Amino acid sequence: MSSPADPVKPPPTRPKGHRPVVFDDPAIDQLHAAYVTLATELAVAFERIDTLERLLERHAGVTREEIEGFEADGAVAESRATRRADLAQRLLRPFREFREDQIARAEHARSEPGRAPDEPSHGS
Amino acid sequence: MTQFKQHGMLPATTHDEASRQEFVSALRGHLSGRLMPGNYRVFHERVEPAFKARTGRNPESEHEVRELMTRNPFYQFWSAMQRRSQEMLWESVIDPTERQLPALIDKARKLGARPLPGKRKGTLRLDPKLEVPRYHTAADIHLQPGGYHTDFTADDIAAGAIYDKGINLYMGGGLGEENNLTGDTLVAYIRKAHPDFAPRSILDMGCAIGNSSVVWAREFPKARVHGLDVGAPILRYAHARAQALGVAVDFSQQNAEHTDFPDGSFDLVVSHIVLHETSKSALVRVLAESRRLLRPGGLMLHLEIPRGRTHMQKFMFNWEAYNNNETFSRYMTDLDLGGEALKAGFAPDQVRVDQFTPELDDTQKNYGDEFFWNILVGRR
Numbered sequence: 452m453s454s455p456a457d458p459v460k461p462p463p464t465r466p467k468g469h470r471p472v473v474f475d476d477p478a479i480d481q482l483h484a485a486y487v488t489l490a491t492e493l494a495v496a497f498e499r500i501d502t503l504e505r506l507l508e509r510h511a512g513v514t515r516e517e518i519e520g521f522e523a524d525g526a527v528a529e530s531r532a533t534r535r536a537d538l539a540q541r542l543l544r545p546f547r548e549f550r551e552d553q554i555a556r557a558e559h560a561r562s563e564p565g566r567a568p569d570e571p572s573h574g575s
Numbered sequence: 576m577t578q579f580k581q582h583g584m585l586p587a588t589t590h591d592e593a594s595r596q597e598f599v600s601a602l603r604g605h606l607s608g609r610l611m612p613g614n615y616r617v618f619h620e621r622v623e624p625a626f627k628a629r630t631g632r633n634p635e636s637e638h639e640v641r642e643l644m645t646r647n648p649f650y651q652f653w654s655a656m657q658r659r660s661q662e663m664l665w666e667s668v669i670d671p672t673e674r675q676l677p678a679l680i681d682k683a684r685k686l687g688a689r690p691l692p693g694k695r696k697g698t699l700r701l702d703p704k705l706e707v708p709r710y711h712t713a714a715d716i717h718l719q720p721g722g723y724h725t726d727f728t729a730d731d732i733a734a735g736a737i738y739d740k741g742i743n744l745y746m747g748g749g750l751g752e753e754n755n756l757t758g759d760t761l762v763a764y765i766r767k768a769h770p771d772f773a774p775r776s777i778l779d780m781g782c783a784i785g786n787s788s789v790v791w792a793r794e795f796p797k798a799r800v801h802g803l804d805v806g807a808p809i810l811r812y813a814h815a816r817a818q819a820l821g822v823a824v825d826f827s828q829q830n831a832e833h834t835d836f837p838d839g840s841f842d843l844v845v846s847h848i849v850l851h852e853t854s855k856s857a858l859v860r861v862l863a864e865s866r867r868l869l870r871p872g873g874l875m876l877h878l879e880i881p882r883g884r885t886h887m888q889k890f891m892f893n894w895e896a897y898n899n900n901e902t903f904s905r906y907m908t909d910l911d912l913g914g915e916a917l918k919a920g921f922a923p924d925q926v927r928v929d930q931f932t933p934e935l936d937d938t939q940k941n942y943g944d945e946f947f948w949n950i951l952v953g954r955r
Contacts, residue, residue: 462673464666466722466900483655483656491667494595495598
């Protein structure tokens, strides 16, 4: 037994044991794990926004109707549009890179006729 | 929404930590109630007919079902989500525990030493020399990082604090406001099947945080209740938790396969979904030890989860064996619990296996399109 004055060490954050791979491509397992985390953090943010709205209503007199009826115009609308486009850009980046990769591989296959071409891409 | 009682040993949560826990709990409820049943539909409506069309027969074993289902995209999706939700469940309780660990350890020390008003206080007996069995050390059961038995710091209680809130999120709050469901289940059974039974000494094997031990102590206030487990941090927490709840329980760090209690020490020996966390050989030793510890006329009650009747159910109930570090539990499929009790020395007329269907809603069933508890009953 050590004394209570010793620094407290935290528990580990990863369990001992093999993590099963569910999908044929382990990258899909990672993608699933990441988006469940994303959904959780979104729920956390929603709840914080809800708390803020209720406190604003209670203490600052900002009503729900005001929030619902808020219209973004001029510079506010512009800044929001930029932010939406930025999010779309970031979100779709892996898909864009995947598509470019597919095209590059198909072109490579065409330039080397002896090799089977990749499957055609399904839209993009 | 998880209704959970904030007793003195539970870590407090920040706004975001609480939201994270509530979401994980809701996600698990959704996975159980809405997505999991889809596996049975996919199997019966697509996978099995396709297999039959190809081979002229239905799948004939759990193994064959596993071969087919693990390649099915719907199952893969559900399984990936189920696994991730389990990991996130622990992550969501580790954060607040880690943040408050020094204060929690201090609180546990004080609660442990505190007398209980008007009654004897509970005790804690640890054995640093106890060898933790391989079925605990091979992998961290249920993916709880560090398992239930590892001390990472002096007077550690982290494993207990993490387990307490974690198992409640596991069943979307279904374990009750003090994780009392499994204890309540056996109490209800004993009240119905043995209404006049009034035990004076009770042993709860594999008691973990003593959530069921406390139920028994409250139900039979004249009885002396002992709880044993192999994990030190979880027992320190159990002791402090029982003290915080004002209930006297005597906890000791021991292996249920061979305890240091004298023959015939107890009127009642119980365990709550513990047997499947041991190994096939350990199981018989646990049952033999239960028998040794019973007084003539004493009762043994071991509560167990279902393992499935059809090949598909067996495959689904073994999801945790393959994906949730219930590494040793596979042996329970098709195992005759009553037969194991005979191997442990009980006579055929002293043993029975009863089934008990709890009132769980669909969000709490996890793996089954039907659910019933198995209760292994032995009478000395």
